[in-house]
Amino acid sequence: MADTPESSHKVHDDEDSDSDLKAGGRAGNGRIAVFAILSLLLLAGIITLVLYLVYRPSHPHFTVVSVAIVSLSNSSSPFNTITASVQPTLVIRNPNSRASIRYDRIEMYVMYRNAPVTSPVLLPPLIQDKDTSVAISPVLGGPAVPVSPDVVEGLAVDRSFGVVPLRLIAVGRIRYNPGPFRGRWSSLYVRCNMLVAARTGVSGPVPLLANSDCSVD
Incomplete structure (x- = not known):
């Protein structure tokens, strides 16, 4: 059908x-x-x-606890130079209870009146465990460093009064390892202002005249 x-x-x-x-x-x-x-x-x-x-990690804390002046002299003949050898003791604290910290390629030097007065010193790599503190005492110094006439005159005046403002600088890179994870390398910049009692002709350990906590970026 x-x-x-x-x-x-x-x-x-x-x-x-x-x-x-x-x-x-x-x-x-x-x-x-x-x-x-x-x-x-x-x-x-x-x-x-x-x-x-x-x-989430927190920045490490840097504190200068003591300073020794091995040598510190200025000269204006034949060139304006400063010869310095300084040994600061820093305590580095890792405040993180869940993250270790690795420091690498850390260079440290000393400045006076915004002028470097020591050559950069490369520190050995450092691995810091969770919630720990470590002390380091590098000797920073070397040959004479050329500076401006104002810096030479300023150091002479400050040493005559027995109060010298120095600045410790550390630059390098840092990596946090939080728990089972591994972070990426990032840049580290540390600045420590040190007001020391250093008169002309005095060497060895010198008193710190102010709190020397450091800023960390």
Whole structure:
């Protein structure tokens, strides 16, 4: 028996309904997949934030606890120079209870009136465990350093009064290792102002006349 127009129209309607159902099913599955991906990303973000808050490291603390003047002299003939050899003792504290710290390529030198008066000294690498302190006493000095006439005259005046403002600078790189993670290397800049009682002709340990906590960037 031949199909009637009504039965042929019904077959087409059934096929269209099946196509619509399949298309709707695919759209629904796509929405579910997108929702699942967004949920996973949100969960990963929350976990990352929690880990960051738990393991977020703090800067190390540097403090100058003593200073010894091995030598400190100025000359204006034939050139304006300063010859200095200084031995500061610094205590470095790692305040982090969940992160160790690694120091590398640390160079340290002394400045007077914004002029370097010692050559940079490269310190050995240092690994500092969690919540610990370590003391270092590098000897910073070397040959005469050329400076301006104002710096030479200023040092002569300050030593006559027995009060010399020095500045200790340390530059290098630092890396935090929080918990099971390993951080990236970042730059380190430490500045310590040291007001010392140093008169002309005096050498050896000298008193610190002010608090010598350091700024750390």
